Amino acid sequence: PKKLVAKVVEAARKAKKLGQDDPRKIIHSLKVGLALALVSLFYYCRPLYDAFGVNATWAVLTVVVVFEFYVGATLGRGLNRIFATMAAGALGVKAHDLASLSGEKGEPVLLGFFVFLIGAAFTFLRFFPEIKARYDYGLMIFILTFSLVTVSSYREDEVLVFAHQRLSTVAIGSCISVIVCIFICPVWVGEDLQNLVAVNIEKLGSFLEGFGVEYFKTAEDGQSNDDKSFREGYKSVLSSKTSEESMANLARWEPCHGRFRFRHPWKQYLIIATLTRQCAYNIEALNSFLNSKMQMPIKMRSKIQDPCTKIISEAGQTLNELANAIKTMTRPSSVDSHIENSKTAADNLKALLHTGLFEETDLLEIIPSAAVASLLIDIVTCTEKISEAV
Amino acid sequence: PKKLVAKVVEAARKAKKLGQDDPRKIIHSLKVGLALALVSLFYYCRPLYDAFGVNATWAVLTVVVVFEFYVGATLGRGLNRIFATMAAGALGVKAHDLASLSGEKGEPVLLGFFVFLIGAAFTFLRFFPEIKARYDYGLMIFILTFSLVTVSSYREDEVLVFAHQRLSTVAIGSCISVIVCIFICPVWVGEDLQNLVAVNIEKLGSFLEGFGVEYFKTAEDGQSNDDKSFREGYKSVLSSKTSEESMANLARWEPCHGRFRFRHPWKQYLIIATLTRQCAYNIEALNSFLNSKMQMPIKMRSKIQDPCTKIISEAGQTLNELANAIKTMTRPSSVDSHIENSKTAADNLKALLHTGLFEETDLLEIIPSAAVASLLIDIVTCTEKISEAV
Numbered sequence: 001p002k003k004l005v006a007k008v009v010e011a012a013r014k015a016k017k018l019g020q021d022d023p024r025k026i027i028h029s030l031k032v033g034l035a036l037a038l039v040s041l042f043y044y045c046r047p048l049y050d051a052f053g054v055n056a057t058w059a060v061l062t063v064v065v066v067f068e069f070y071v072g073a074t075l076g077r078g079l080n081r082i083f084a085t086m087a088a089g090a091l092g093v094k095a096h097d098l099a100s101l102s103g104e105k106g107e108p109v110l111l112g113f114f115v116f117l118i119g120a121a122f123t124f125l126r127f128f129p130e131i132k133a134r135y136d137y138g139l140m141i142f143i144l145t146f147s148l149v150t151v152s153s154y155r156e157d158e159v160l161v162f163a164h165q166r167l168s169t170v171a172i173g174s175c176i177s178v179i180v181c182i183f184i185c186p187v188w189v190g191e192d193l194q195n196l197v198a199v200n201i202e203k204l205g206s207f208l209e210g211f212g213v214e215y216f217k218t219a220e221d222g223q224s225n226d227d228k229s230f231r232e233g234y235k236s237v238l239s240s241k242t243s244e245e246s247m248a249n250l251a252r253w254e255p256c257h258g259r260f261r262f263r264h265p266w267k268q269y270l271i272i273a274t275l276t277r278q279c280a281y282n283i284e285a286l287n288s289f290l291n292s293k294m295q296m297p298i299k300m301r302s303k304i305q306d307p308c309t310k311i312i313s314e315a316g317q318t319l320n321e322l323a324n325a326i327k328t329m330t331r332p333s334s335v336d337s338h339i340e341n342s343k344t345a346a347d348n349l350k351a352l353l354h355t356g357l358f359e360e361t362d363l364l365e366i367i368p369s370a371a372v373a374s375l376l377i378d379i380v381t382c383t384e385k386i387s388e389a390v
Numbered sequence: 391p392k393k394l395v396a397k398v399v400e401a402a403r404k405a406k407k408l409g410q411d412d413p414r415k416i417i418h419s420l421k422v423g424l425a426l427a428l429v430s431l432f433y434y435c436r437p438l439y440d441a442f443g444v445n446a447t448w449a450v451l452t453v454v455v456v457f458e459f460y461v462g463a464t465l466g467r468g469l470n471r472i473f474a475t476m477a478a479g480a481l482g483v484k485a486h487d488l489a490s491l492s493g494e495k496g497e498p499v500l501l502g503f504f505v506f507l508i509g510a511a512f513t514f515l516r517f518f519p520e521i522k523a524r525y526d527y528g529l530m531i532f533i534l535t536f537s538l539v540t541v542s543s544y545r546e547d548e549v550l551v552f553a554h555q556r557l558s559t560v561a562i563g564s565c566i567s568v569i570v571c572i573f574i575c576p577v578w579v580g581e582d583l584q585n586l587v588a589v590n591i592e593k594l595g596s597f598l599e600g601f602g603v604e605y606f607k608t609a610e611d612g613q614s615n616d617d618k619s620f621r622e623g624y625k626s627v628l629s630s631k632t633s634e635e636s637m638a639n640l641a642r643w644e645p646c647h648g649r650f651r652f653r654h655p656w657k658q659y660l661i662i663a664t665l666t667r668q669c670a671y672n673i674e675a676l677n678s679f680l681n682s683k684m685q686m687p688i689k690m691r692s693k694i695q696d697p698c699t700k701i702i703s704e705a706g707q708t709l710n711e712l713a714n715a716i717k718t719m720t721r722p723s724s725v726d727s728h729i730e731n732s733k734t735a736a737d738n739l740k741a742l743l744h745t746g747l748f749e750e751t752d753l754l755e756i757i758p759s760a761a762v763a764s765l766l767i768d769i770v771t772c773t774e775k776i777s778e779a780v
Contacts, residue, residue, distance in 0.1 A: 018517055025517045033510030036533075037502045040541045044498040057538050064509075064534040108434040112427045119454075120423030127408055127415050143426075144454040148447050151430045238671075242632040281628075285675045 035180040062173025070189035072250035074181040078174035080138030088142040089163035092149025190251040198326040203233040205319030212312035237280040307348045314342035425570040452563025460579035462640035464571040468564035470528030478532040479553035482539030580641040588716040593623040595709030602702035627670040697738045704732035
């Protein structure tokens with residue numbers, strides 16, 4: 001029992017942390033509960049039950065499967081579900097009419113064949129990447145409704161009533177989900193996407209700043225007590241591709257809200273994100289030099305420290321301002337001047353390396369510093385590209 | 391109409407390509423159709439219809455939502471669905487008993503409250519990452535079944551019969567899906583995961599080989615006509631993290647098959663994949679040097695070409711053998727000797743750089759070559775780590 005208590009306490013602690021990290025998750029849970037309670041109220045009302053009978057439970061089912069965290073996802077699923085149900089219901093009724101022509105014996109065979117055909121064809125359709133991205137759920141519901149309508153049409157003669165009931169209940173469930181989702185503390189996936197892209201750029205900026213301090217720290221400074229969190233932060237940028245793409249897909253379902261128009265250029269965010277990731281690969285390489293224990297020759301350091309620090313600070317500022325620009329959707333003019341500054345500094349560094357001041361030192365010791373310098377120059381190019389895309 | 395014809399032709403071409411690239415997708419589609427036809431046959435049988443009535447359509451519904459491409463996914467969904475339905479059905483019956491104590495007026499209020507409570511609580515549970523990875527679907531079905539049973543218990547008195555019918559139909563649908571999925575041309579996610587990991591390592595190997603040829607090509611050789619596909623292949627390795635993780639999660643559901651035991655160490659694949667990706671970041675940096683137009687000084691080239699080529703070929707062979715080792719699940723002894731060779735070559739290269747033979751040349755021109763050399767040394771370390779993990 002002690003173990004159990006410890007486990008429960010542990011779980012409660014985790015739940016509290018989860019809720020504190022993102023209170024929207026708690027609100028979302030309450031919203032789902034609310035939508036379910038609402039839809040079950042519908043069921044308790046006499047007129048609705050009279051109209052739909054047991055099939056009214058489909059409305060409950062719809063709320064559970066349609067309600068998602070993001071408005072875009074809920075809308076996408078709801079619309080997919082309604083339109084797929086409509087199309088499949090109509091086709092199912094037609095299939096029933098066709099099959100009933102073939103007499104008592106032929107009907108189940110023909111119905112089974114139709115189900116096989118539609119099931120196989122639409123499952124194959126779901127493999128097309130462009131279709132999968134936006135209409136995967138709709139295709140599944142299409143197969144589902146078509147099968148339900150055709151199969152049950154064999155036993156129930158009023159296939160039209162059945163199809164109509166299904167469509168109405170699905171529409172009721174979807175509408176309740178969408179309304180609750182949009183009007184009570186909505187969570188817009190578009191805003192989250194914008195935020196994610198901006199935060200990723202910020203992470204790179206804060207890595208650069210931390211790197212500048214850490215790399216040009218002299219051995220005499222001793223072990224600094226700064227937290228090294230900056231060295232972990234950017235790692236998530238490397239693998240954020242999948243979530244960005246799915247968010248951009250969901251964002252396309254969202255209506256205009258706040259500063260976002262309906263046809264907001266979501267693809268542009270993906271382009272920026274790709275450039276950010278490109279920059280993050282360079283930073284990953286930079287990070288590996290922090291790990292290597294090799295000390296830089298002091299003479300070398302004193303020569304390149306100035307231009308490098310300059311590049312780092314200018315590039316870091318550029319990134320931070322770009323992140324801000326994405327968040328506020330306005331382009332501050334100072335970005336361009338920072339980019340100019342960092343380019344000048346990069347040119348200085350290049351010239352310095354060009355003069356070959358380091359002949360007397362051991363090449364192996366220079367390489368890391370030289371590589372750092374050339375990576376910094378690359379990063380300047382990256383920031384410039386990101387800035388153009390913003 | 392001409393436009394339409396062109397579009398249809400285009401779509402057909404795409405479909406053909408999709409099918410040729412992976413014939414398993416066609417087979418999967420046919421399997422879904424078959425499972426649907428089978429389950430609808432069940433419905434046409436008199437005894438089954440008598441037992442379940444319209445609720446027999448739930449079996450059809452189950453097949454559509456449970457049947458997935460991979461055996462692991464189908465099994466995971468099927469088991470999740472059955473157990474969640476069982477637990478939720480039992481809880482729903484209890485909730486009904488409790489609510490019916492509170493009289494005519496109180497019952498719907500209490501039922502609505504229960505639905506709200508369970509809906510909110512379980513939706514929140516779905517946010518825990520560990521639970522989400524394996525039991526997300528089960529939790530959704532739990533909410534679904536609980537709501538259905540409680541809500542419909544208000545109108546139908548035989549709530550036990552209802553819960554039992556739901557469980558039986560869900561179990562029938564899940565079993566048909568799982569049986570068709572496993573016994574007709576099964577697609578094991580475990581095998582695909584193993585393959586993906588091995589192919590990713592291979593891609594790095596073939597990049598290295600291509601890189602060696604391309605980088606040490608003299609200007610006089612002119613533009614080579616080799617295809618540059620090797621420079622694109624490894625890019626997919628950079629962003630394969632998400633799919634690897636979800637595949638490893640699905641693979642844990644699979645029973646033993648072929649050379650895989652039930653508790654196969656799927657996590658080890660993720661570790662290998664992470665190391666591979668680390669290596670791919672280095673290769674991304676190498677690739678950027680191929681893009682830069684800067685020519686290497688000939689003197690420099692002649693000095694480092696030998697050890698570099700040696701490193702490249704040994705590291706490439708190591709990677710290819712490791713990929714093979716993963717595929718065949720046996721460890722060839724030659725891997726170790728290749729690693730030894732590449733380490734020796736790396737040491738040679740280090741020593742060469744150490745002697746500082748290049749004092750007279752322009753440092754800026756050396757940097758790229760030097761960086762390439764140091765990246766190659768890093769890659770050797772990476773391959774060694776991968777080899778240890780295999």
